[in-house]
Amino acid sequence: MVGFLTTIFNWAQGILGLPATSLADALPWWDILWAFIYFVGAVILLIINVIMLIWIERRAAGFFQERVGPNRVGPLGLLQTVNDTIKLLGKEWIMPAAADKLIYLIAPLLIVTISVTMYGLLPYGPGITPVTLNVGILFFLAISSVNTLSVLMAGWGSNNKYSLLGGMRTVAQIISYEIPMALSIIGIVMITGSLDLGTIASSQAHVWNVFIQPVAFVIFVISALAELTKSPFDMTEAEQEFVAGYHTEYSGIRFTLFFMGEYANLFSMSALGVVLFFGGANGPFLPPWVWFIGKTYVFILFMLWIRWTFLRIRVDKMMKFNWKVLIPISLANLLLTGVGIKIWQAATGAIKW
């Protein structure tokens, strides 16, 4: 979507016969306008993605269970999500009388805001990164962990025991799994020598990082599932234990926003996985953004495959698995990566012993 907008913009520039720099000089508010265009592009991308993702999730869930999933509204059931959204928008807004009102109202807005921010950081292809940061990956991780805050706000603000327990569990889970995720990413950063997502993606033009760092990939997938609170780590909204976890008390459009945020995060986390391990937008024949979106959706299907196969694990076992298995393995992987880089540099003559 952003690529499409860029194309339109370039075309408009060509029509006007002005180079971009002169236009930017001529108009002092040009940066603001550009930022707005990027924002609108990211939001449109987010909405289309969420609609597609919910459909894909439900269809895939059906297929894994030998069902067919939603197939009535529109061709192949594609308009089912639109239908559901309209239904949700028409629902009553119910707020618990004893809710912490400000926190309760802000939480769903925050989760969507964070998702849009993460969409703005992703390199959809060369030249179509909305916001290029030289510490992109650091910023991405930092922003994605603010999600925890919105979940906690929802859990606390609802003044409901289920919500609070769900929110607390989420905080424990996401903060714990941030560590192995960051450690698995550090290996990639060491190999690439950059924190910029675009540079990391373009450095894999020949060999994808998944072949260089297979252990890191496995750790990344596990901790990404935990970060997204997808099964087998969906303790946040374990339906049998809490009614729906942190969004028990939300209805109507606020519930829709939570739902949207959840699926938007699924896309952005998968996109991060693609950037780190599957070469980002690199690929032959097709335009880069097609490669990027395609790879991301394959990655999402992979996540769904895991999600619909494994059962939810117990909370204490999940924490034990993180602290006693994942973190030691990722640290060992990091050590081996460091040693490997030095050996590689010595072998290629980049450094002298």
Added chain:
Amino acid sequence: MYGLGLLKGLGVSLKRFWMPKITQKYPEVQPDLPQRSKGSFKYDKDTCTSCELCSMACPNGVIKVEWHKDESGKKRLDRYRMNLGHCLFCGLCVEACPTTPKSIDFKTDFALGCWRKEDIYRIWTKSYPAAEAVAPVMAPAATGSPAAAGSAGGASGSTGVASGAPEGGN
């Protein structure tokens, strides 16, 4: 090896992904039900002897049989009514039916939902040809008591109306 079960599980679910789906696309594709499945009822008013065994066997009083006696004292069916709203589909009425083939029997039509409350009743009425209906009326007419004609055909309104016409002719 530790964790091999996880891979096996992934394999199982992947296999399921490509397998034919068990979901039936219902309104387009009607299900192929077994012969003895219990759906709605079919009723044959011509073989029914109005013995009311079905009505007596029914635990919920679903079945109501209305009949009258003809001139030979034989039960003639007028109306057979089932209130499916109370029906358990237990099949005791079908078991009780003495005729062969069964007058009341199950059929595989299971779509019993309806919009209006009165649609939940299944009613079969039997009307008799005019010549047959005349016969019971003619007998009391011959005895010369017009009041008896009304009571004899009183079970069904249509019979009563039919009885009036030949009398006027006389």
